[in-house]
Amino acid sequence: MPGYALALHGGAGTILREEMNEELEKAYLHALEEALNVGYAILERGGSAIDAVTQCCVVLEDNVLFNAGKGSVFTNSGTHEMDACIMDGNSLRAGAVTCVHGIRNPILLAAEIMQHSEHVFLSGKGAVDFALSRGIATVPEDYFFTQFRYDQWMSARDQQGTFLDHNSQAKGNAIPNKKFG
């Protein structure tokens, strides 16, 4: 029987062991396992790869531990601005969104663009207008608030820099505000 397989990631960075306590590490490993099980179960019952990568991504977006959807970081102006993309290797079709606010699961919006629009890539308010026209779930801005990300934002502002998903917030770890955002 031909193989089926799934892999997922929850972000990269200089994750420092000393900043990761046992309880937090367990929470992350459990969250990864939970998402893996959702995606893999779809493949196991003969579902499509595009459905597996969509639903598995939704689980990760809904988990505050990861910088996507509900756990998204703060922008310089204190909002949550999200991007997402999905691509089908069989049809070579794709859908993408960038700089959207208030969309509960940006990956579902990207999938909607791929499947129900003649476009590939929508941005900003226009992308949200399309989401509303297609009944994609929207949520108020405070749905995205997490104390951890708020503290990270404060630290980045103090250091006049930016952080990758899981970079240590220790002094000097912020990426200075130069050409690369």
Next chain:
Amino acid sequence: TVGVVARDISGNIAASTSTGGMTNKNYNRIGDTPVIGSGTYANNKTCAISCTGHGEIFLLAVAAYDVSCLMEYRDYSLQQAMDLVVNTKLVQMKGEGGMIGVDADGNISMQFNSLGMYRAARNNEGYHEVAIYK
């Protein structure tokens, strides 16, 4: 940033990536995640890729599509192609981060040049991994 790649029982592959961007980002800054070929790519002939890391560098490197091209035009395996892009090209460009990939045969590879990457993978031949650090 989060991402998923998969190969189903019919041999089709797909990729998805989603992100909240960078903390304290300004000017509607966009990273690699939503850019097809940089942060996300899928082609049944080669591989499905999802990236995470310093978006500006992954954009400039057209990282995800580069892996697919190495496989299609230079007959690299998924592992070889991802290793070259993540551990040589991106390192030379000072691009921190990693990527996950699956190829048309269901082989999985997860490569990163940072200290850690949250990742998990499973296939129908018993392989099952959930990890954070190298």
